[in-house]
Amino acid sequence: MRTVGVEEELLLVDPSTGEPQALSAAVLARAARAEPSEETFEKELHSQQLEFATHPCADMTDLGAEIVRCRQEAGRVAGEIGAAVVALATSPVPVTPSLSTNKRYEWLAQEFGLPVQEQLVCGCHIHVSVESDDEAVAVLDRIRPWLSVLTALSANSPFWQGKDSLYSSYRSRVWMRWPMAGPNEPFGTAADYHRRVDDMVATGVLLDKGMVYFDARIAERYPTVEIRVSDVALEASTATLLATLTRGLVETAAREWRAGTAPADHSVELLRLAAWRAARSGLEGELLHPRSMRPAPAAEVVHALLEHVGPALDDSGDADRAHKTAGDLLRHGNGARIQRQVLERTGSLGDVVTECVRRTQA
Template sequence: MDADSATFGVEEEFLLADPRTGAPVPKNVEVAQTAAELGFDLQLELTRCQVETSTTVHTSATELRDELRDLRRGTASCAEKNDARLLAVAIPPTIPRQFPITDTPRYRRMSVDFGMLAHEQGLCGCHVHVGVPNREVALQVSNFLRPWLPLFLALTANSAIYRGTDTGYASWRSILWRRWPSAGPPPYFGSVRDYDAMVAMMLSSGSIFDEKMVYWDVRPSMSFPTVEIRVSDVPATVEETALLATLVRATVLMARKSLAQGRNAPPVTAEVLRAAYWKAARSGIDGDSVDPVDGRVRPAVEQLAKLVEHVEPALEELGDRTLVADSITAVLARGNGAIRQINAFRERGDVDDVIAELTAATLQGCQDRKPRIRWA
């Protein structure tokens, strides 16, 4: 795999909140319309309290980071024009009055078919796409990515406070999200035929009603020639999102090198992976983790160091080694979104402090450069 062809992009989901109370507000249609009038697209999510941004395709991590900054700044401006605040948070910290469903035929059907599961959403994630030549490669790469999914979750955890309460978890979104019958880590697939058979079974059982509802945390994209990694909470800052995307791309590159050398992904059982997921959601990046490959419990920062060592050849080839080292140092020193939420909440037990912390984090670094697009 040529590093120059290692394309990637990012989708980030955001919460729209009342600027006075921090409660979710159903204004995604209005915010998206304002964005359209200014010349850029926002996607509507399941609930009217959410919007999603999508970057263009990049080969440079720094250019990806710059576009993420532009998108956050522009979307925040559009939210402000509609008396809303943009929050990079994976679940609402306050007690929501409601999560009205976005009025599209597909989302209305989800409301009918899945009941309260759809109405209790308001969950915001981050999806990283990395270019691959075909679905077969996407599935084989997915097998290599499975053991690292809990670490990616721990690194970006950003949903510790929910409904005005310290959940005791770094990523409560991860716990809630896995209630969907098609969510969580995928099985280990030997072929496209096996994958298609599993999806056909889910369709026939009614656990999904179309292939877009295959919500596994790594999957072949339904829309692009990419492998899509969906495990992450939406990170609190652009720096964390860019770090996640850069590590994911390097991990995909290493997987493809292994495939080219005729090596298969390590077999990790669903039971071990489930335990590693729970530990990542519970403890986050500043606690212990379970290594899905050998079953050992070790500090999550040691598991992160293990990943960086594993992908170092790819980072060197891509020119991303310094960016990753600097970003990891900054995130561990400052704390990721979950740590920042917990610290803000525990000081006074006031969710307003959490909202203030998240507001600052959402646009942190986004004013450091002249925007490529004039948003107002």
């Protein structure tokens, strides 16, 4: 069974106002004193952010428990210095981002300017184990059309600097300001993948290979593929669903490769439009269907994804829970819909953050 690990980025906020707080250094120091042997938490680009990484898990129930544990531990440590953590992909209330102290981040700010200051966004990165770089590239080439559906499911960033962006995942639009981010043409072989990465680094625009921000890539530090298209999900159950579907996509793609099934030939231009449509719509309205790249109702596209990975979900024992959680999302809404509902009910973006803090810790 393939193992899965999840990295989530959280916002540190004032629990009374919902305003992001530049306290990551203090939270990390306190966490290190409490658990000196653990390295669960890391700093991120901005000091209003905190990142955690789960242990790799083969069982999705265990992974879900890991996500809950890490969120609760982050909340406990932040609470000790008067802050709270919240799984929001952008801040609903206005914020002035504060860059973390780090030579790498300082280089980014000097090289890329204002877009770096605007990158106070929180994503979810999912690592799925693979047997080799050859298998990894075969997977990357075959999952491309389906990644936009993960963005739609996870969408949790409708607000930007105190305003409704009209997007469900505005985080993904901000992220696309990086020139090395987004979808790619098929690689074909592991050698071609590494050659393309080397060519990108050789331009001097990138500091190193860690700045190759493909939607999905071969991880540098782990024997995994890393899928990077999702907002941080409001609910831990949604994060677990994303991990489950991502493992299903990886396993399905690997099986197709072994069976000699060629990747879909969708162009990067179509994949970019599918990503934009997912960011704009989320689970409301239409998405571009991964098979045809034509508009289809969001529910139809989500069910197509479940059908596509169905045999892999059956084999791992995850099918029933995946169908139930996906059905709940379609009925009750993802983070973007919930945030807008809270604002409509209360009229306060601060109340939106407060409610999302509660759901993050639930």
